[in-house]
Amino acid sequence: MRRTRLTPEREAELFDAVLALLREVGYDALTMDAVAARTRSSKATLYRQWKGKPELVATALRRKKPVSLADIDTGSVRGDLHAMLCNADEAEMERDAALMRGLGSAIHANPDLHRALRELLIEPEAAALDAMIRRGVDRGELAPGNPALGYVAHMMIGAFIARPLIEDRPVSPDYLARYVDAVVLPALGLADR
Amino acid sequence: MRRTRLTPEREAELFDAVLALLREVGYDALTMDAVAARTRSSKATLYRQWKGKPELVATALRRKKPVSLADIDTGSVRGDLHAMLCNADEAEMERDAALMRGLGSAIHANPDLHRALRELLIEPEAAALDAMIRRGVDRGELAPGNPALGYVAHMMIGAFIARPLIEDRPVSPDYLARYVDAVVLPALGLADR
Numbered sequence: 001m002r003r004t005r006l007t008p009e010r011e012a013e014l015f016d017a018v019l020a021l022l023r024e025v026g027y028d029a030l031t032m033d034a035v036a037a038r039t040r041s042s043k044a045t046l047y048r049q050w051k052g053k054p055e056l057v058a059t060a061l062r063r064k065k066p067v068s069l070a071d072i073d074t075g076s077v078r079g080d081l082h083a084m085l086c087n088a089d090e091a092e093m094e095r096d097a098a099l100m101r102g103l104g105s106a107i108h109a110n111p112d113l114h115r116a117l118r119e120l121l122i123e124p125e126a127a128a129l130d131a132m133i134r135r136g137v138d139r140g141e142l143a144p145g146n147p148a149l150g151y152v153a154h155m156m157i158g159a160f161i162a163r164p165l166i167e168d169r170p171v172s173p174d175y176l177a178r179y180v181d182a183v184v185l186p187a188l189g190l191a192d193r
Numbered sequence: 194m195r196r197t198r199l200t201p202e203r204e205a206e207l208f209d210a211v212l213a214l215l216r217e218v219g220y221d222a223l224t225m226d227a228v229a230a231r232t233r234s235s236k237a238t239l240y241r242q243w244k245g246k247p248e249l250v251a252t253a254l255r256r257k258k259p260v261s262l263a264d265i266d267t268g269s270v271r272g273d274l275h276a277m278l279c280n281a282d283e284a285e286m287e288r289d290a291a292l293m294r295g296l297g298s299a300i301h302a303n304p305d306l307h308r309a310l311r312e313l314l315i316e317p318e319a320a321a322l323d324a325m326i327r328r329g330v331d332r333g334e335l336a337p338g339n340p341a342l343g344y345v346a347h348m349m350i351g352a353f354i355a356r357p358l359i360e361d362r363p364v365s366p367d368y369l370a371r372y373v374d375a376v377v378l379p380a381l382g383l384a385d386r
Contacts, residue, residue: 102298107358108295118361122358146375147371148375151355151375153359154351154352154359155348156351157358158355161351161354162344162347163347165315165350166346166350179347182341182380183348186380187376189379
């Protein structure tokens, strides 16, 4: 049994296997045994590197995200919001939407998963979004007292959920860009109409 | 076996039983047998009145909703949007949110349920929301070319989903009222800031 730290390549391979299994069988049916078998690792290695299944899944989701908000800083709020959307292609976005829907229901049945996702994925991304908004305030683009500043994530989540639910159409980068211009920027006081 | 049409009281009793079962066991485990047993009806009656389980569930959800958008017409867009939110108390809202989360995952596994909900619940409500927006345009409150007019449902769904997911807090009428004022009205060009 190897005791050394995993190489980045080995970690990436592991995370790919976790996400592939998540898509194939869903969170509830995913087992550490299956991850170990598919990646030819020992379960001891998996448990040593991550605390358990919720932490392994949350870390895999974070590390394999197509774009990390913390890496974006274009110099304008509009540029930052559009940069959030442009790095994924349409097929990838649809695949990820299906994955997130499956996780959405798993979250409610598994408080451990919700806790791990909150700690390892949601809170870091929310902090990066807050930093993006704070830069806009510091540059004088955004009014510091605007109550919409705290609701950017809420607006974006609505765009992701409502499109398939109401319109029966998949989320696409074009649609999200239109939504940002129609809804998010005007709510932030950045409309140019 | 009764062949007459159900009385409104009997229908209401049936819909209550369907929603109670939905909360207790979820959509997948809900059976027409259980509904029949709990309401002392025959399964034949249930299938005669509704086509099947998806239609019965969608109709029960629509008929037991705390507020129907089609009944709201206060004379202003702001008034209409706030009236949407005020008719439910907090405990009821939390209970309904849990119900909708459960249905959210059932939708993806059951295309029949998605079809029934779309036809019997989502499309009528979306049409009522469109009518509400159209009245605002006709009164001169809303600019007809504003691209946010088509996204009111998207914004509101975001408010419902993001609060428990990101903030780990339940949706409340106060929170929704703040969100409408901070996000929805400014996006519609109705901010008074």
